[in-house]
Amino acid sequence: MITPRFVLRKLTRADAPALYPSFADPVVMRWWSRGPFLSVEELAEWLVPSTGWEKGRSWAVTEGEGGSAIGRLAAIDRGDGITELAHLVIRERQGQGVAREALGALVDHLFGIEQRRRVFADTDPDNLASNRVLQSLGFVCEGRLREQWTTHIGRRDSLIWGLLDHEWQSRAQSPN
Template sequence: MAAEEGEGAGGGTGRVSLPVMETERLILRPLRIEDAEALHPMYSDAEANTYGSHPATMTLDESRARLEKGIADPTWRAWAVTLKGDDTAIGTVACYEKRQGKVTEIGYVLKRAFWGRGIVTEAVAAMIDLLFAEGQRRVFADTDPDNKASKAVLERLGFTLEARLRAEWETHIGVRDSLIWGLLEDEWKAARPRT
């Protein structure tokens, strides 16, 4: 991880600056509205958004509005995932502190052209490193039971399936159950996957 600080994800809204994180293949930098065009293929991909919080967008303007809303949300910290040597956003990772200084929820999404290369696992691992270095005691994710790709990422990262909440979410694909996955700091330190 790089010690360099980036511009706040809120783009001047007074939010705390986000660190720029570096992995073997990736740079994770603060997400910015200028990423909308690069991320539009991801936001408008129906399959990539099947199990997400939002349905696929139809236009670049909708993708820009979705990105702008996410950047402006003071409860989430969001990074663009980029390949080293290319500042073009290929996905995002984000986190939301559920209980101050103790428990954080994570989320992630990646453009289809980059699926199957371990990029999400590498990016999320960097974010988890940051969260535990900041003093979090628990990181968790909330996934749809049918989201096989997301479940595989969480298993590779050492998360434990803790609960199934029945009929938890009313989504764009209907009422859905929710799987809760958790990871504790000592578990991460003992078994952190090396990417």
Template structure:
């Protein structure tokens, strides 16, 4: 099992998953509307959710975003992709914490960690084409849409179009160009 280091942002600690997190995640992950863009339907029990979260055959890592009061706000993952140096990220924010900037703040911290500390060269994200919140988030973080696959995947809600997004470490970590004012030469 790969190490899940603790990360921090201005408002959150991202820490390894604990079984007690199921109680905080279940209200979101047992709601059909909240699970619309997952590849599987909502969960029906604590046991079913924990079996999925703690699946010993899964090769990814999970971080739980916890606020200063110890309340769970979101789950973030990183999964090895097709070759070394490339991983896929994913996230879900607890329903009662959506629209608070949790996903943006914590995903940015995770991306920075994966590039700066883990030394990855590229991150990817697979997004349902109708998931506008994730599309906006990925764009805001500098991800580029690299592919649009029509009728690519059948999930619990039917045949879905899927978009692939990518972000290179060299683009994310590159210093931004200074803004210049005045007349052109």
């Protein structure tokens, strides 16, 4: 997939060194369901398991065909035309619209090419940046699951953000 500024290509284990500083950063990983990674090897195995990832796919976000990863997107098949999304942008590139542009392209692909009927994301209520990105893409906050996760920072609530195929199509067709 190609956006005006980025290329989204299949994530490989070779992307782990570029992503590791952010995946090892306690500030960047604060709102994740797990704590920071302790080694590049641990991250590589988590990103691209040697046994394969049966229900999920990941993309590296790069600034060119051969560029280093500046972000990671994931799509997890939840059955019945439903896909869960996840993302991380390296610390140095946060706040520059990378997540919005890359996620927008992925959502467009999931609805337009793969004919998914619903995509959703699960975020920590205090992860203001991710919540703003999802809202800006047209996701609707569908609910709050209280103490849904026990994480490295304690029990955390979870916001569920959903977007339906016809909502995305309507958004794409409406003049802005």
